[in-house]
Amino acid sequence: MAGAKIHTVLGAIEPATLGRALMHEHIFCDMYRVTGRLNELLNDEALAAAELELLRQAGGSALVDVTTSDLGRDPAALRRVAEETGLHIIMGSGWYRQPYYPPEIDKLPTDQLADIIIAELTEGVAGSGIRAGIIGEIGVDLDYATAQEERVLRAAARAQKATGAPLTTHASMYPVGLAQLDILQDEGVDMSRVIIGHCDTYLAQAYHLAILEAGAYVQFDTVGRNHMNPDSRRAEAFVALLRLGWKDQLLLSSDRCFRSDLRAFGGLGYGHVFTTFFDLLRAQGIEDETLDVITIENPRRVLAW
Numbered sequence: 001m002a003g004a005k006i007h008t009v010l011g012a013i014e015p016a017t018l019g020r021a022l023m024h025e026h027i028f029c030d031m032y033r034v035t036g037r038l039n040e041l042l043n044d045e046a047l048a049a050a051e052l053e054l055l056r057q058a059g060g061s062a063l064v065d066v067t068t069s070d071l072g073r074d075p076a077a078l079r080r081v082a083e084e085t086g087l088h089i090i091m092g093s094g095w096y097r098q099p100y101y102p103p104e105i106d107k108l109p110t111d112q113l114a115d116i117i118i119a120e121l122t123e124g125v126a127g128s129g130i131r132a133g134i135i136g137e138i139g140v141d142l143d144y145a146t147a148q149e150e151r152v153l154r155a156a157a158r159a160q161k162a163t164g165a166p167l168t169t170h171a172s173m174y175p176v177g178l179a180q181l182d183i184l185q186d187e188g189v190d191m192s193r194v195i196i197g198h199c200d201t202y203l204a205q206a207y208h209l210a211i212l213e214a215g216a217y218v219q220f221d222t223v224g225r226n227h228m229n230p231d232s233r234r235a236e237a238f239v240a241l242l243r244l245g246w247k248d249q250l251l252l253s254s255d256r257c258f259r260s261d262l263r264a265f266g267g268l269g270y271g272h273v274f275t276t277f278f279d280l281l282r283a284q285g286i287e288d289e290t291l292d293v294i295t296i297e298n299p300r301r302v303l304a305w
């Protein structure tokens with residue numbers, strides 16, 4: 001789209017200047033509020049900046065933070081971290097999944113929920129002037145969309161159509177991205193603006209192909225989360241899709257959201273995708289040119305609106 005920009009927490013940038021990007025991450029995130037597990041609270045700004053230095057050292061220059069308001073999104077803190085690290089940070093908008101939803105999801109009509117997302121994308125979050133650059137992560141909790149989750153998906157879809165912004169989902173451990181696509185398609189969303197997240201938590205190629213054939217992006221974004229799938233299996237499934245010719249619709253990320261994901265706590269940190277996982281892909285014969293398509297060109301295309 002001519003004139004399209006990528007909208008970061010520091011303002012709009014030319015897509016060509018994005019560089020190498022992680023597409024589904026969290027810098028500050030509060031799942032602790034719901035789960036009661038302290039490991040699931042990221043709220044240390046100095047630590048965040050130090051950890052993100054590892055992304056830079058690994059060749060990264062951009063990160064999509066898909067933390068929504070019900071996951072403790074903090075626009076002002078994201079902006080400070082962007083200033084301190086020099087990274088392009090793209091912020092999310094919308095609501096995560098049912099256990100996290102605020103009461104408004106039941107009380108407001110779908111169109112008013114859409115209007116909240118549209119305002120965050122076009123004007124900024126609650127008077128801060130800091131604009132979201134992507135819709136999501138929009139999730140479902142289990143293997144179906146609840147009534148509330150369907151309402152949020154429809155609101156997200158309407159905001160997507162009104163703005164052209166990309167829409168990224170959370171579909172974990174089940175092939176439930178297809179149920180999300182059904183609802184988005186029903187709303188008339190352009191599938192080339194949709195990213196189905198966490199596809200590598202359900203490594204069935206038929207699932208991935210159904211998403212790709214619908215025209216959406218398949219995102220392997222839990223790289224390094226070896227309790228869900230070992231990276232070896234993840235790499236094998238990813239390479240199989242590349243060999244079938246789908247490089248232009250594949251995305252990568254690592255979904256750092258726990259303290260134990262951070263290097264300071266013994267985790268793999270934000271550099272893992274562009275170092276260890278790249279090496280796994282190279283070992284299977286994937287060229288650097290293809291890695292650039294997946295982590296530079298595809299993010300640049302999908303994030304611009």
Ligand SMILES: [Zn+2]
Pocket residue numbers: 024025026066137170255257
């Ligand atoms: Zn996530």
